Amino acid sequence: MTELSYRMVEMPIRSGAMRRWVAHLRRQRDPGPRRIIATGAAACVGLVAFAGVNMATAELKQNDIQESLEDADDFVATLPPTLPPTLPPTSISDGGPTQTSGDPSPTTPATPGATTIPSTTDVQGTEPSTEPTESPPTSVVPTTEPNSTAPSAPSANRVAIGDSVMKGAAPALVEDYDFLVYAAESRSFDAGIDVVEALDREGALGDVVVIQLGVNQNPLEQSDVDRMAEALEKVPRVLFVTNRYAKDYVYGQNAMFRALPERYANIEVLDWADVGNSCPGECYYGDNLHLAPDGMEFYADQIAEALSLE
Structure with missing residues (x-):
């Protein structure tokens, strides 16, 4: 018009x-x-x-x-701070949580009770005393308590990894079903693989992992999908969520996702591309992709139902 x-x-x-x-x-x-x-x-x-x-x-x-994505910021988890320096920062920071490059150089604490060896002569040129140096009092021994400000590694059994569609539903996933949500705007499928591999190295993948990615990557190759599936092989239950977006490249991606259970015993599929059409109420914003309030709840409920969660 x-x-x-x-x-x-x-x-x-x-x-x-x-x-x-x-x-x-x-x-x-x-x-x-x-x-x-x-x-x-x-x-x-x-x-x-x-x-x-x-x-x-x-x-x-x-x-x-x-605004809905900003409202979800407080419900999205940050990645562990101990990511190996070999992980390219741009692959995870592409719309995702900000990562610092490299690891800080560790400092070696002084050995408790260690003393300074005196020089052979003092300032006056006299011979040093041969008496043993008195050990420092035990009250000054460095404490071994961890730094209370350092973030701890995630320990949730339910992990969800996705892009801005999932991020919009993060409040419902966290509050209703106790998920730890690693979702970020504009995250590509390949960047999601990096997130999975980083969490795996931290032992933070949990027993259930939900994946919804792909809209932000075209083309997506079968080798990319297989790499993701292989990175998740040790997770007992993995749920791939198809994308509800009217684009030809997305249709091709969804076909690859639907075929995964035939090759990987631990993978299931929630066909959001189909199920999302039956969402009642105000489910989507104007782009017909991102979730409005009713859609956020429906999305989280469908994931929970697919995994038989309470």
């Missing part, structure tokens, strides 16, 4: 065609053309107003999506 307004209203006005046409009608004695002018003017005003409202609504819808 915005394009129609541009072609039928703005362009004729700019070229002068509208002005010449109106002048011609005004010269006519018949009152009919004047009514045409009035009707046309009203229609033009309506088109312009509609276009303006449409643009404002589109911006509002985008703001709604962003």
Whole structure:
């Protein structure tokens, strides 16, 4: 409709065609053309107003999506701080939690009770005492208590890894079903593999892992999907969630996901591309992809039902 307004209203006005046409009608004695002018003017005003409202609504819808993702920030887990330096920071920070590059150099604590060996002569040039140096009191022995400010590794048995679609539902997944959610905006499938491998090295994958990724990566190769599946082979239950997005490349990805249970005994599939169409209420924002409030709850409930969780 915005394009129609541009072609039928703005362009004729700019070229002068509208002005010449109106002048011609005004010269006519018949009152009919004047009514045409009035009707046309009203229609033009309506088109312009509609276009303006449409643009404002589109911006509002985008703001709604962003606000919902910001609301979910407090429910999204951060990755363990002890990621190996060999893990490319950009692969996980691509829309995901920010990672620091490299590990801090550890400092070696002083050995309790260690003493300084005296020099052979003192400042006055006299011979040093041969008496043994008194050991420091036990009260100054360095404590072995861990730093209370250091974040601990995740310990949840239920882990969910995804992109912004899953992130929107993070509050429901966390509060209703005790998931630890690693979801980030714009996360690609390959970046998700890096997250899985990093959590695996930390022993933090848990007994149940849910994966929903792919929309942010085109093309996605079968080798990428297999690499993800192999990284999850030690997890007892893995649930792949298909993507509900009307794009040809997504249809191809979903086909690969649906075939996984035939090759990997620990993998199940929730066909969100199909199930998501039966969501009741206000389920999606204007892009028909990101989840609105009713959709967030329905999404979390469907994952829990697929895994028989309570």
